[in-house]
Amino acid sequence: xxxKLTPDLPLFGVVVxxxxxxxxxxxxxxxxxxxxxxxxxxxxLKKQLFWAVLGLGCLWGGMLLDYRNLERVVMPLLxxxxxxxxxxxxxxxxxxxxxxxxxxxxxxxxxxxxxxAKFALVLYLASFLTRRQExxxxxxxxxxxxxxxxxxxxxxxxxxxxxxxxxxxxxxTLVLAYLAGAELMDMEFMQFHPTGMVWPPSVRRC
Numbered sequence: 001x002x003x004k005l006t007p008d009l010p011l012f013g014v015v016v017x018x019x020x021x022x023x024x025x026x027x028x029x030x031x032x033x034x035x036x037x038x039x040x041x042x043x044x045l046k047k048q049l050f051w052a053v054l055g056l057g058c059l060w061g062g063m064l065l066d067y068r069n070l071e072r073v074v075m076p077l078l079x080x081x082x083x084x085x086x087x088x089x090x091x092x093x094x095x096x097x098x099x100x101x102x103x104x105x106x107x108x109x110x111x112x113x114x115x116x117a118k119f120a121l122v123l124y125l126a127s128f129l130t131r132r133q134e135x136x137x138x139x140x141x142x143x144x145x146x147x148x149x150x151x152x153x154x155x156x157x158x159x160x161x162x163x164x165x166x167x168x169x170x171x172x173t174l175v176l177a178y179l180a181g182a183e184l185m186d187m188e189f190m191q192f193h194p195t196g197m198v199w200p201p202s203v204r205r206c
Contacts, residue, residue: 012063019052067126074127077120078149084113085156102160114165117153121169122176124149129180136181143182146173 027045034043084104088094094101104111125146129136136142150173154166174182 008063012059015059016056019056023048023052070123071127074120074123077116078124081113081117081120082152082156085117085153088113089156089159100160100162102162114153114157114160114162114169117157118165118169118172121150121153121172125173125176129176133181136177137183139183143177146177149173 023045026048027042030044031041034045035041037043088104089101091101093104095103095105097103102112102114104113128146129142132142150169154169157169158166
């Protein structure tokens with residue numbers, strides 16, 4: 001019988017502390033602008049507090065949830081994430097702001113699909129790397145599939161363009177793959193073969 005899952009309270013405390021610091025920084029950086037534009041120095045602080053409280057509530061709910069139940073939504077979330085990353089590039093679905101297409105606007109709400117993609121990618125990596133523990137150290141069976149998924153998401157995000165989130169998706173994938181047992185040498189995938197293809201060291205040795 002699986003052991004009873006318990007929340008990681010120290011980790012939860014660290015997240016709460018970071019959120020509190022972030023809220024204070026938002027107020028510190030925006031109070032003057034908010035007072036000038038909206039005649040309310042707490043305008044941005046109120047918005048940030050609303051989303052912070054909502055996010056912490058969702059976090060607490062997630063901590064009480066059996067994470068194994070999330071495995072059944074991995075593929076649907078992955079498909080929806082890819083679809084939204086494509087749709088945001090297509091007018092009039094994605095709104096163009098300063099030459100970039102990163103956001104959906106639904107009335108007063110804005111939504112950045114790459115944020116859902118990050119969540120979907122984490123769930124996919126956790127599920128895939130857990131099921132493939134025996135072959136994670138092999139490039140073609142372990143690292144390559146997750147790189148293709150993360151690379152697809154990163155490429156679509158880069159088209160927005162959004163270099164920061166593109167790098168975040170790739171780095172997140174490499175870190176989790178390494179922690180799961182992927183070969184460090186295989187991660188040097190930016191070593192180019194004279195033919196122009198990318199070949200990791202373990203494949204070149206075969």
